[in-house]
Amino acid sequence: MVATDLKALVLYGPNLNLTGFREPDLYGKKPLEDIDAELREEAEKLGIELRILQSNHEGVLIDTIQENRKWANAIIINPGALTHYSIALRDALSSVRLPVFEVHLSNIYAREEFRHHSVISPISVGCIVGCGGYGFILALQAVRNLIAEVV
Ligand code: DQA
Secondary structure: OOOOOOOEEEEEEOHHHHHOOOOHHHOOOOOOOHHHHHHHHHHHHHOOEEEEOOOHHHHHHHHHHHHOOOOOOOOEOOOOHHHHHHHHHHHHHHHOOEEEEEEEEEOOOOHHHHHHHHHHHOOOOEEEEEOHHHHHHHHHHHHHHHHHHOO
16 A cells, blocks of 8 residues: 555544533643644645544444445544443444544543443554544554554
8 A cells, every 4th residue: 555545534422522622631622623633734744635523423423434434444533422332333333344543532541430441442453542632643643554454
């Protein structure tokens, strides 16, 4: 695969649109638009084409995963609270057979017990937690560096 061949679908789940405003001690002060801008900049450097979507609706996330199954080479997702219980989202991700990278702004393992379990992690190639918005940059670098090995 050549350097401009990769396409990544980036998905943000419920309440991620409030990043920067909601619980800044946990999720950081940077708005999602700024995280997006940095991600697009990094994607340009890495030669990765991006499609980015934030939705508060499980079904919209699932539709988007299905619709992009032939376009994307990888999926980077912060499923928000759906992480902890959405079998439907997990099934959608495993159905399309694309490498998944799970990202969380906060360190879910250092928080309430109900956040310690992710139904998405077992079907993910890699998981990045607790690095704030920078976690998405790390995930993008992982896509660039690992994808040839996992696709
Ligand atoms: C989150 C962690 C989830 O437990 C929580 O429900 C979120 C955000 C994170 O990025 O740290 O909405 O995914």
